[in-house]
Amino acid sequence: MTGSLAEGLVCIDCGAAHPLAYRLECERCHGLLELRYDLARLATAGPAAFAGTGLWRYAPVLPIADPAHRVTLGEGGTPLLDCPRLARALGVRRLLLKYDGPNPTGTVKDRSSTTAIAAALQFGYRVTSVVSSGNAGSSIAAYSARAGLRALIFAYERASAPKLLHMAATTPDLVIYQGVYDDLIVHWDRLVEEKLFFDCGASRNAYKHEGKKTLAYEIAEQTGWVPPDVVVAPVAVGETFIATARGFGELTRAGLIPRAPLMVAAQATRANAVVRAFRDGTAIAPLKIGYTVAEGLAAGNPGRKGEWVLRLLREGQGLAGDAEDEEILEAQRRLARTEGVWAGPTGVATLAVLTKLLAGKRLDPAQTICTIISETGLKTEAELPSRAGTAFDYESLRRLVTERLGA
Numbered sequence: 449m450t451g452s453l454a455e456g457l458v459c460i461d462c463g464a465a466h467p468l469a470y471r472l473e474c475e476r477c478h479g480l481l482e483l484r485y486d487l488a489r490l491a492t493a494g495p496a497a498f499a500g501t502g503l504w505r506y507a508p509v510l511p512i513a514d515p516a517h518r519v520t521l522g523e524g525g526t527p528l529l530d531c532p533r534l535a536r537a538l539g540v541r542r543l544l545l546k547y548d549g550p551n552p553t554g555t556v557k558d559r560s561s562t563t564a565i566a567a568a569l570q571f572g573y574r575v576t577s578v579v580s581s582g583n584a585g586s587s588i589a590a591y592s593a594r595a596g597l598r599a600l601i602f603a604y605e606r607a608s609a610p611k612l613l614h615m616a617a618t619t620p621d622l623v624i625y626q627g628v629y630d631d632l633i634v635h636w637d638r639l640v641e642e643k644l645f646f647d648c649g650a651s652r653n654a655y656k657h658e659g660k661k662t663l664a665y666e667i668a669e670q671t672g673w674v675p676p677d678v679v680v681a682p683v684a685v686g687e688t689f690i691a692t693a694r695g696f697g698e699l700t701r702a703g704l705i706p707r708a709p710l711m712v713a714a715q716a717t718r719a720n721a722v723v724r725a726f727r728d729g730t731a732i733a734p735l736k737i738g739y740t741v742a743e744g745l746a747a748g749n750p751g752r753k754g755e756w757v758l759r760l761l762r763e764g765q766g767l768a769g770d771a772e773d774e775e776i777l778e779a780q781r782r783l784a785r786t787e788g789v790w791a792g793p794t795g796v797a798t799l800a801v802l803t804k805l806l807a808g809k810r811l812d813p814a815q816t817i818c819t820i821i822s823e824t825g826l827k828t829e830a831e832l833p834s835r836a837g838t839a840f841d842y843e844s845l846r847r848l849v850t851e852r853l854g855a
């Protein structure tokens with residue numbers, strides 16, 4: 449199957465149906481929109497509906513009709529790593545890591561950038577824009593360049609050096625903003641209304657959001673269509689969490705998997721608006737936040753998508769947890785040393801949260817648990833090990849090696 453099974457947009461609040469156009473909100477109630485597909489046809493076709501490699505293997509359940517619009521840099525198809533050593537350390541029967549670091553710009557953002565830029569082409573836009581702490585900016589800039597579109601990237605002043613270098617390399621229109629994401633996004637979202645550029649932000653665009661759904665399709669296919677019991681997903685604004693949950697929902701309704709996993713939402717304690725609301729049984733109260741090492745999770749006001757995450761957690765009896773910066777950095781070191789996966793702090797917040805939930809006996813350790821590790825460590829800035837070197841001759845070299853090995 450090479451076409452798209454997308455049928456239309458549906459309001460998540462009032463259920464009103466809308467045609468497949470570039471529309472960000474419900475006409476009737478201003479609610480957020482989600483895409484609907486012909487899942488009966490997916491059920492009939494089964495896994496044979498999917499062909500080819502990488503993210504666009506799942507084109508039938510993505511909203512881009514014309515294959516010529518499917519801009520690619522080779523995203524998706526990332527590994528699902530069985531981690532017995534780390535599982536033993538955490539005391540869980542089976543631990544799987546969905547490691548998204550191998551994506552073209554090193555993060556999960558490439559999944560939504562490829563569908564965002566494809567949608568920009570589909571709807572005839574020539575300019576894209578995003579407000580970013582670094583990862584979305586470098587991803588949207590790269591995919592815009594690949595599509596021949598102009599990208600206006602607004603980047604956080606404290607973005608890491610590798611992220612800034614990446615953005616500056618891929619777009620001439622890089623603008624640094626002062627303050628945090630939450631402050632600028634309010635104004636930027638208003639410019640979206642004026643249609644000055646295509647919305648590549650995380651607040652509303654259902655077409656962009658949709659690409660991250662492929663995490664669920666890949667995890668399902670990589671486990672032989674019997675997904676793990678639990679999936680831990682990061683939450684900044686909530687796109688990754690919502691999209692993954694939606695993907696498992698579609699797969700269940702189409703009969704491709706027996707049941708959807710329990711979803712766990714993971715946040716940094718310094719930006720934990722969703723976790724607090726879930727724990728306290730309240731609506732989301734936006735937080736004034738400062739810096740967290742999990743730069744990509746630094747959203748104090750997750751807005752309406754945050755409410756959507758809460759709804760999914762409450763309906764699906766999911767769990768939510770947060771981790772302090774120190775705990776995140778500890779999870780980062782542990783993952784690198786025990787499994788050789790060098791991920792950035794944003795990417796391992798899920799693992800830090802999982803560690804705490806297991807230690808607190810909030811999850812059943814007899815289950816199979818999958819954690820999404822959403823970025824590489826190669827775009828992070830951190831303190832370097834000492835560069836003070838030693839000049840060796842044969843004797844001193846041999847002495848060092850035998851000492852290190854205790855031989």
Ligand SMILES: *Cc1c(COP(=O)(O)O)cnc(C)c1O
Nearest residue numbers: 583684685686687688744822823
């Ligand atoms: C943006 C980002 C996330 C999560 O953001 P959502 O808006 O909640 O989808 C997670 N990990 C990384 C590495 C990111 O860049």
Ligand SMILES: [Zn+2]
Nearest residue numbers: 459462474477
């Ligand atoms: Zn509505």
